[in-house]
Amino acid sequence: MTILDIHDIPAQRRADVLGQVPTGLLIGSWRPAEHGETFPVHDPATGAELLQIADGTTADALAALDAAADAGPAWAATSPRERSEVLRRAYEALTARTDDLALLITLEMGKPLDESRTEVSYAADFVRWYAEEAVRLDGRHTASPDGGSRIITSPQPVGPCLLITPWNFPLAMGTRKIAPALAAGCTVVLKPAALTPLTSLLMAQILLDAGVPEGVLNVITTTNPGTVSAPLMADARLRKVSFTGSTAVGQRLVEQSASQLVRTSMELGGNAPLIIFDDADLERAVKGAVIAKLRNGGQSCVAANRILVQEGIADEFVARFQQAMAAVEVGPGTQPGVAVGPLIDDRAVKKCSELVTDAVVRGAKLVAGGDPLPMPGHFYPPTVLDHVPAGARILDEEIFGPVAPIVRFGPEAEAVALANATPFGLAAYVFTENLDRALRVSDALETGMVGINQGIVSNVAAPFGGVKHSGLGREGGHEGIEEYLETKYLAVNKS
Ligand code: NAD
Secondary structure: OOOOOOOOOOHHHHHHHHOOOOOOOOEEEEOOOOOOOOEEEEEOOOEEEEEEEOOOHHHHHHHHHHHHHHHHHHHOOHHHHHHHHHHHHHHHHHOHHHHHHHHHHHHHOOOOOHHHHHHHHHHHHHHHHHHHOOOOOOOOEEEEEOOEEEEEEEEEEEEEEEEEEOOOOOOOHHHHHHHHHHHHHOOEEEEEEOOHHHHHHHHHHHHHOOOOOOOOEOOOOOOOHHHHHHHHOOOOOOEEEEEOOOOOHHHHHHOOOOOOOOOEEOOOOOOEEEEEEOOOOOOHHHHHHHHHHHHHEEEEEEEEEEEEEEEHHHHHHHHHHHHHOOOOOOOOOOOOOOOOOOOOOHHHHHHHHHHHHHHOOOOOOOEEOOOOOOOOOOOOEEEEEEEEOOOOOHHHHOOOOEEEEEEEEEOHHHHHHHHOOOOOEEEEEEEEOOHHHHHHHHHHOOOOOOEOOOOOOOOOOOOOEEEOOOOOEOOOOOOOHHHHHEEEEEEEEOO
């Protein structure tokens, strides 16, 4: 493969950042994989190899669980304040390294540097939030109905956890799990995605430097995730799995959780409807739709997957939205002014092309984009399809790219029926100036989250998660730490 250098960042700066990334497995301390195998990590903007890192095996994964299980009792016995202060130092250390982490995210995942900086801040904020939550855990003290005994409950850490994360937010998907787990007193084995493991490796070193004790955080990178996760799921010492990724893999993990009754949190795929009513503020709706569609290049589980527009406003919305989408600059994430970087790989580009072709063959009208860009790397332009008919694959599948299919609707009930006509139920967006309608439609939507007059729903203080095939459990907010806690009940005789 020809390695093209199209980055605006000096080669020495890139080499310096890559040079800080530990390339081994974190099993208590850093070490190579069992047989010394490694695998390459590539830059999606150029195809260039960035680094070779350790390719973990089943034995490595079990050694990581040994380390997590051994460190468990001592970490659970630390005071909440001690855990809080370790996390607070980790937050400060991550924030101080924003530039390095952001460049690494852009190099291995592709998103524009500004978005990577926003991800670092969002990711670090989970660590700050759970540093604060660590000292706010409480239980109940009450009397039994007959007055004969006291009921006391206390939160307990669930125990060693397996955390599996996807490639699209290489830092935030990790800290969203690690921070509440550590705050709760759990130890963890993190398995980041093979496409973007470098950010997790540097993050792990930063956390160790901030005082996370040996064995509390372990990291296994691998090209063979099944051979790492299956034996851990079958091991009685593992008490929890928290997974973010595709619904198919999540379903497999839930099946595997049955043998040891491992607790599960599943953040899975989405098919978010973005609904614009006739009474919406058009400018807000266009802005919100562009953000909900193009943030992370469309590679987000909460990305607007279907844009549903009421007939009275549709022509004007399409005209302005299509203009806004076409004006967006696409290119390497290190180039100033670029708002959409490369897709993660060739498969992603091919999927966008196939979904657009299928929709056009079925009668959709292509109003912007649509042609793959004649440049190296995995680029696809912001694309808008109008009048997408029922049955088009693009309305049923997760696009994970910058393509916006528009469907027009008549009455409000039709919008709700269209929005709910999917097995997924993660996020939805509603644009209307009518508060009654906003609340009525939000109630009727079968999703875990609804953005009202805004195209972003994530916030560290809010419970992020879905219903139906989008998963089980919540991350962020107070709810996020509950996923790592058991409730112990003490029955105390009242004499
Ligand atoms: P993926 O399911 O292919 O991979 C996710 C993780 O699971 C990776 O670490 C991968 O190595 C691992 N994995 C793959 N096969 C496995 C197996 N058999 N056993 C154990 N682990 C396995 O998903 P992806 O392509 O990395 O990510 C995209 C998906 O993630 C999309 O569907 C997206 O909607 C979803 N996602 C959801 C959220 C959310 O919060 N709901 C957030 C981000 C991404």
